[in-house]
Amino acid sequence: MYDDLKSKIESTFNFRLNRNQWRDLKRLLYEIYRRDQKEPRTVIDSLKNKTSVKKAGGRNKFFAIKKELIGYRYPLTSQKIAIDTKDVFLAELKEPFPDNYSPTTPFVPEKIFIEKEARGSYLEGRFRFTFPDIEFEELILSGEYIKKHKFSPHQLKRPLVFIVKERWDFIKPCPCTSHCLSCRYWILNLGFGCPFDCSYCFLQQYANFPGIVLPANLDDFFTQFDGFYKKLKNPIRIGTGEFCDSLALDDITGYSRQLAEYFRDKNLFFELKTKSDNIANLLKITGAANIVIAFSLNPQTLIDSEEQASSSLSQRLAAAKQLQEKGYSLAFHFDPIIYYEGWENDYKKVVDRLYGHVRSPLRWISLGTLRSARELKNVVERRFPQSSIFYGELLLGKDRKLRYPKFLKTRMFKKMTGWIREYDSKTPLYLCMEDKDIWQDCGFTPDTSQKVERSLLLPGID
Ligand code: SF4
Structure with missing residues (x-):
């Protein structure tokens, strides 16, 4: 869909978008859709009648379009103040994580890691009592886990528990x-x-690791x-x-x-x-x-x-x-x-x-x-x-x-x-x-x- 939109903008306004320009406009069109359900094609069509866009030539065409889209994206603020484009955060759009962990209620750990120096603690006893069937693994330091397992934010809520001895x-x-x-x-x-x-x-x-650390x-x-x-x-x-x-x-x-x-x-x-x-x-x-x-x-x-x-x-x-x-x-x-x-x-x-x-x-x-x-x-x-x-x-x-x-x-x-x-x-x-x-x-x-x-x-x- 977005590739079509790029062509639509280029043909409608008769200029070619470079990579960064397209990233900005795509992001704005996406966010306008997410906040107001305005279809990107309709938004692009509406820009044809904007005086600022009609008047702008060459490179300025892009800036005029971007400014108009910022107006749609921030309807309240744009009525009150002139928005500096440097204050608009336009990161590249990325796909959602397909395999994101979500929490379950009540909380049940998948596995419990315990630092050697926390063995025998009351907290270990509490977890063993509450979750008698859950596997425990001893670590010298909880940091060992991070060294061995590459972390991605989609794992943040993986229900791992680390019982540690806080030192510093x-x-x-x-x-x-x-x-x-x-x-x-x-x-x-x-x-x-x-x-x-x-x-x-x-x-x-x-x-930078999944789960919950408890001292x-x-x-x-x-x-x-x-x-x-x-x-x-x-x-x-x-x-x-x-x-x-x-x-x-x-x-x-x-x-x-x-x-x-x-x-x-x-x-x-x-x-x-x-x-x-x-x-x-x-x-x-x-x-x-x-x-x-x-x-x-x-x-x-x-x-x-x-x-x-x-x-x-x-x-x-x-x-x-x-x-x-x-x-x-x-x-x-x-x-x-x-x-x-x-x-x-x-x-x-x-x-x-x-x-x-x-x-x-x-x-x-x-x-x-x-x-x-x-x-x-x-x-x-x-x-x-x-x-x-x-x-x-x-x-x-x-x-x-x-x-x-x-x-x-x-x-x-x-x-x-x-x-x-x-x-x-x-x-x-x-x-x-x-x-x-x-x-x-x-x-x-x-x-x-x-x-x-x-x-x-x-x-x-x-
Ligand atoms: S620590 Fe984060 S996830 Fe937990 S209650 Fe606070 S804001 Fe919510």
């Missing part, structure tokens, strides 16, 4: 991103990989943290859940209970972030106000299409309610908020449902719109060919990540904060990975990372 990477500051006001969050690096499969998940771009030496994390904690002058916010879902496998790992018991008497907030309702272990112990269980929220239509194998919105909210009754603090992450026709109605309903389930104030709520490194879009297209979220109004921002343009983000953040504030004037809100201008345009007062951090910590230490 225990605690680190959240890297946030350049040009942005950070919230000075800390990461307890407890695991990498996730049994859920969100189309927008950034792990797809970082992972067995929780005691070493606590020893490391003891040393780190002694040096802290002020409270911090720290959590797992940057490179995994904090609770998705908690019925097997039992991490939550040990973490809550360890952190409950410390002068900090410890956060477990999840899209699951796997809270049975937390309900078996006494809750604590500084243990924050955070649920990521999205409308159910997006959970169905973009967050495979995760718990439903109703399940997440029901779990939150139980945890609050048990004495835990709650937080919520609206991240990523995704723009689509009708998003306002759907997200407003999620806010209404949230406040129908839990008492305010909450510990914090974060807001973040869809964003990603551009390389991620290429992986997502091949792993999730049915997903269309990357055909929204995403352009390369200052940091060369794909983001919605400023006017759209501001509109979305203002709407979200307005709906939340109708119920709740006290819960601290913050924006994830946004620059100072956006914070200010959306009515947020903190203008340094220190002030952002203080605004999130203070309600807890009054």
Whole structure:
């Protein structure tokens, strides 16, 4: 079909497309079709009547066509601002992976690898007990697997488990991103990989092996943290859940209970972030106000299409309610908020449902719109060919990540904060990975990372 289109453009406009020009136009025609179901032939025909295209001669013909197609591709943004073509990411189209692994529920490993030094650990015991029929293989180091097996992203969700002894990477500051006001969050690096499969998940771009890595030496994390904690002058916010879902496998790992018991008497907030309702272990112990269980929220239509194998919105909210009754603090992450026709109605309903389930104030709520490194879009297209979220109004921002343009983000953040504030004037809100201008345009007062951090910590230490 696309070869015909190339000939059609060349004959209609009477010039020959070189390889790069054709890559750009093919990509634009494809994305216009994916977002608005406009047939490429109809789009090409409509260009014949455009004055800019009629007037352009020679090489400029291509640029005039490309500009018009960018207008179709970004209907909202092109009405507001002149789009710089350098900010439009036009990668070569590639076929979806034919043999992509998808997660199954409940999670059942295909095979469990265990590092020699993790043998005999409680985590090995938990996996052997839960999966008595699954094969175990011993490795000196989990890296051996990667050396022997060439990895392709279609294998990302292959259900392999690596039980390891973490040696170096225990605690680190959240890297946030350049040009942005950070919230000075800390990461307890407890695991990498996730049994859920969100189309927008950034792990797809970082992972160089399939499966899930789980450290067995929780005691070493606590020893490391003891040393780190002694040096802290002020409270911090720290959590797992940057490179995994904090609770998705908690019925097997039992991490939550040990973490809550360890952190409950410390002068900090410890956060477990999840899209699951796997809270049975937390309900078996006494809750604590500084243990924050955070649920990521999205409308159910997006959970169905973009967050495979995760718990439903109703399940997440029901779990939150139980945890609050048990004495835990709650937080919520609206991240990523995704723009689509009708998003306002759907997200407003999620806010209404949230406040129908839990008492305010909450510990914090974060807001973040869809964003990603551009390389991620290429992986997502091949792993999730049915997903269309990357055909929204995403352009390369200052940091060369794909983001919605400023006017759209501001509109979305203002709407979200307005709906939340109708119920709740006290819960601290913050924006994830946004620059100072956006914070200010959306009515947020903190203008340094220190002030952002203080605004999130203070309600807890009054
Ligand atoms: S729950 Fe989080 S870590 Fe898991 S797939 Fe979704 S975005 Fe990635």
